[in-house]
Amino acid sequence: MKKKKSFWQRLSQITFNDVMAWTAIPILMIIVIILVYNRLLLTIEPGSMEANIIGSYEIGFDNVTKAVIEHLQLILISTGLAIAVAVPAGILITREGFRDFSGLILGVANVGQSVPSIAILAVFMGILGLGFKTAVFALWLYALLPIVRNTATGIEEVDTNVIEAATGMGMTNRQILTRIELPLAFKVMFAGMRTAAVINVGTAALGAFIGAGGLGNFIITGIPLMRDRMILVGAIFTAVMAILVDWILGKVEDQLVAPTARA
């Protein structure tokens, strides 16, 4: 058995680069958040129109917190549902008998992706009405393609020799899928999920147009009122969230992907 390194041994091996890789992005983001708080939020005059929408140092910034939570909900629910549907769909189109449909399914998903997100929101607003659910549906639709595509690609890219060896040694199709194909495809699959989640952070800002809430609210309310401060708060927080989601998922990926599949 390989000896597990003790905590202190591992601690002593941490280099400057390791520390930077782990802390650079979070520290930068904390600095940005502090700057936004000091230079933008704290300068809002109590009782002004902006204070009604964003808040002020007198009444606090509950509205900002609420918008952040709404935004996260939009992303988590839509991406989660997209994974639940797209991963099985991606697996299905690599199976014998369904392979012929892979072009069709990827084509449909591709078309969905190429329609501008704002147009999707508008179309489904007409069908499903205003609100949170419609936005989740549109974001879900939008997240499907990268996940389906990467799931299918990841599985297709597994070395045929490996599959042949597995078949020849007597693995069932299910065993080949769960023990060989999915673990080896995971890196590519996860990259699709990460892409989908990060894209959704930005797209979710548009949800405010149909009353889904989120950080987009500050932007689209700020534009007609010509309140730069409001627009900046919404825009910067959306960007910070996108960067953090990407960073966190990147770290998760490092932990989950098998040591050999990394390279």
Next chain:
Amino acid sequence: MIKFENVTKIYPGTTSPAVDNLSFTVPTGEICTIVGPSGCGKTTAMKLVNRLIEPTEGNIYVSDERGETQNVLDMDPIVLRRSIGYIIQQIGLFPHRTILQNMGTVPDLLGWDETRTRGRAEDLLNMMNMPLEFLERYPHELSGGQRQRIGVARGMATDPPAMLMDEPFGAIDPINRTILQNEFLRLQQEIKKTILFVTHDIDEAIKMGDKICILNVGGILEQFDSAANILAHPANEFVEDFIGADRALKRLNLVRVDEVMNTRPPLLQATQNVEQAVGFMREQNLKFAYVIDADRQLQGYVRIRDIKGQTGWVEEFVEPAATAIHLGTNLKDSLSEMLVVDYANVCVVDARNRVRGVINTEMIHKAVMESSDAAGGEEEE
């Protein structure tokens, strides 16, 4: 035993067969190499055995460890595949699994417990002369030759009576291939598996096969026989062309040094005194002689011109021998080894480096002449 009975495979959408009415039997404990040009259906024929490909017509029988013969078409393909060792060209080791997990693939599928699987994997690594710490490594941490050995070991994990090998040594350099071939032949003498071994290389087919099955394009069996018989009596022009004009030389592959070496060579003891040694060498008319110790282990050699007129013990004048050939090596490998070091005489040693005989180029030449006489004297070396 692996038995093909009028087996034909025609792929859907094609009219000409890939394997055409193939019948032959591999006796238990023998290696049968299937060889032929590309498009001869040799891999197809092999995959019919574990039903990676289903035959269009005919039957294939494989005997299990109890010696009972079963028609593979009556078996569940999954059960069948788990009962036959399978080793492919690109090895197909699972890159995300450790060597232990790779070797434990079939044991795991058969529900062996962890201790038994690990024990078996350790035995196999020992058998392959590989260190046990490999168990926790990943395939990419091993060299090509080591991966190839693990691939072979994985195929033997459950000690299946029959194994299918599709160019198992195809993807490595010639030097390592020769080493692996020799290792495997030594191993086969102990494990005595019934093996179907696919290769495109006629030299490998001759070297590895107790029986050789030569296929022509379209899966037509041209000849099925022992290597010696095929070299001596090619059935037709195709076989003759395929085995090549140098078939007398190829017979060197079939003869092992044990069969032609001088088992009572004149040797000197390291502890002999020099005058005595010179006398002995003059008497035997030797220019040089190999020197052994009390345990018959090879020490090196001395030349008569170096010790003539000297005093002392032989061991003081010993020069190390550049090479020694192991028992069981075939004449072709022996000859090439001798050419590399430019020796006309080489010691044949056993696993403990004890001298068991001496071989020289004259003995090899004689073996070639004899075999070409046996082949009808058509080719002179």
